[in-house]
Amino acid sequence: xxxxxxxxxxxxxxxxxxxxxxxxxxxxCEKHWSSGEEVSGEFDWFHQKFK
Numbered sequence: 038x039x040x041x042x043x044x045x046x047x048x049x050x051x052x053x054x055x056x057x058x059x060x061x062x063x064x065x066c067e068k069h070w071s072s073g074e075e076v077s078g079e080f081d082w083f084h085q086k087f088k
Contacts, residue, residue: 038079038087042072046087047080 045063078088
């Protein structure tokens with residue numbers, strides 16, 4: 038899965054903002070990620086990492 042700047046990969050909310058050139062932050066859960074970053078699967082909240 039490749040992360041984008043349209044939907045939060047952590048909580049699936051669509052209210053996100055760029056905080057720097059390639060870093061995006063969700064306004065709902067306040068987590069950051071890099072747009073275009075490739076991860077293995079969905080985010081696991083219990084283990085705090087991507088599956």
